Amino acid sequence: xxxxxxxxxxLALTLVFGAIFSVIAFWIANPxxxxxxxxxxxxxxxxxxxAPGGAAIVGLIELLSGKPFYEVEEAWxxxxxxxxAVGSIVIVVVGGAVAFTAIAVLx
Numbered sequence: 001x002x003x004x005x006x007x008x009x010x011l012a013l014t015l016v017f018g019a020i021f022s023v024i025a026f027w028i029a030n031p032x033x034x035x036x037x038x039x040x041x042x043x044x045x046x047x048x049x050x051a052p053g054g055a056a057i058v059g060l061i062e063l064l065s066g067k068p069f070y071e072v073e074e075a076w077x078x079x080x081x082x083x084x085a086v087g088s089i090v091i092v093v094v095g096g097a098v099a100f101t102a103i104a105v106l107x
Contacts (some may be wrong), residue, residue, distance in 0.1 A: 003066045013059025020052040 027034045028049065040048050058069050065072055079087065 001068060006062050006068055007066055010059045010062030010064075014056050014063055015059075017052040017055035017059060021049065021056055024049045024052065 031039065039045075061072060062069055065075070067075060076084065076087075
């Protein structure tokens with residue numbers, strides 16, 4: 001699969017499942033706007049929001065890396081120890097900054 005095809009598929013996954021995740025997150029934040037009679041809770045509710053969120057993250061990884069998701073682990077394992085350490089720290093710091101910024105903006 002070519003690099004541009006993988007990135008296009010990653011973009012599509014990110015947009016579609018990110019939109020589904022956003023709608024479900026909106027319903028959780030505003031229960032009065034929920035359009036159905038049954039409000040999912042517990043493991044079913046977690047799966048309802050977790051599955052599209054996970055798919056959106058897979059799409060984002062494919063979009064940014066240009067590799068199919070199943071090849072990312074192999075590329076990561078081929079990095080040197082210092083590169084993996086620095087990459088891990090960067091991922092955690094950037095992810096935390098994005099998460100905390102989103103929380104600060106939304107609250």
